[in-house]
Amino acid sequence: MTAQSPEPSPRPAPPGALRASHDDREAVVERLRDAAAEGRIDFEELDARLEQALKARTHAELTPLTADLPEVPGPGSRPPLLLKGGLYGTSRGPGRWDVPGHVIAHGGVGGVRLDFTRAECRLEEILVEAHGETAGVTVVIPDGWTADTSGMDPGFGGLTDKTTPDRLPGTPLIRLTGSGGMAGVVIRHPNRRERRKLQANPAQG
Template identity: 80%
Template structure:
């Protein structure tokens, strides 16, 4: 009996050869329009580059269109969002807000709540440092997001993870670190009351 050697696994495509998505093309279009508004390229060149951007098939084809332009600021460039509970508590959300790559929450005496349910976030990962301290920290994430709590020290207040593992492609991973302290840290999806509000007013406007 002849044993056939295993077929080699397909090699991953170089990043520049990866197929571009509609969102990738739209991001380049916006960057080109901003460059024209700033006087970096003239409008004839803008038209030519826009046409190429809209028909680009790969990341490499898009990259050459913006290679001579400044890189636009991204969410990763934003400074960390720091929330301190203090005496009266602190919160961010549930309205729309810009999500940086790192969020630091100190529960303090008043507690902290971080609500991501109405945000649009294209980051692959958001690090949330939560310190329960006296009154705790509550983090609410959309149903399609997941959390990694393996780096969290539960402390005396504990860690309550009520999230699922069903992650929708294109959504960020919430990497939770820090310590539960006395107040503890809770990370969960919206409850019934919050879901009713989301359904009745999905835009949060």
Template identity: 75%
Template sequence: MTAQFPEPSPRPVPPGGLRASHDDREAVVDRLRDAAAEGRIDVDELESRLELALTARTHGELASLTDDLPTPHSSPATSSSLVSRSPLVLKGGMLGASRGPGRWEVPGHVIAHGGVGGVNLDFTRTECRLTEVVVEAYGETSGVTVVIPDGWVADTGGIDPGLGGLTDRTTFDRLPGTPLIRLTGSGGMGGVVVRHPNKRERRKLDAP
């Protein structure tokens, strides 16, 4: 008679060892952006934590990124409202940074630091229902370029040109229902450029 042994029970997953989902990562990303908007962490630390959040594999790895932040007590409706007001922060760093030209959700406030690699911010394929978007652009070493669709207008009165200057190649023919892009910040050494799509970009937009 063959002896029968009980099947081994699965080992319990240690605390924090559960695998994180895309929604788990996005929730931490939103919380980090809120913390930056509130002045709890600076831009450099935000960028570092966002990179770790997007590559985190477990709940424990995600928890370590927010352990020193206060626990939110808002309702889901209030939380969504805070996320919608959280700024999108782009930092050029060494390799540059960009948002667009694909479809992406436009917040009411964007902060772009050109750094050494530069920043490109392209609104041409976005569907923005906001009446106004504030783009806080700092050209720094390599500059910031903002591309807006035809029919959108930019208010550049809040930009300090700095040494790099401000280049505005947009028209003033605003279509109904389009947002106003209000630029603030400074040109720095690299300058700030705001324009409509160029010929090459228009060909890509017209392609099926």
């Protein structure tokens, strides 16, 4: 009886031939929109590339659409921003500032205020590690940004989350972790006074 030779195992598909997911296409769409907003491509070209991105079936079809655009820095490419409230407190914002992917805030005795309302941010997600300690930490995010507070330990001071779940396309998710400590942690959108100030000074640096 003649032994049958084993059938050859199927070869893995080349990386570019892999099927693209909905998330893969959406990531390219967001990157193209950002590039248009930055003036890197005009709106006519944006429309053409968006159409190709939405019809793309493989990574090989998606890759050329962003090949001439600069890489978007990932959350791990920059060191964390460390803020310590100390005795007198500290803050970052509401003026324009460049947001890293990881922010660590220790309320200390003076407290920390972290205001993203005028921040420059192209990240999809920002990790904010907040420790309320004695004076607490307040985080203010623009309308359209959302927060995930499921990883937060409320501690004695508690967690106050006044954000809405309505996330606008292209905006980051704030992933809040840490502990409320004695004074607690608050995350919210701008209040009435802050909104009036933002409207009165729309181009404030």
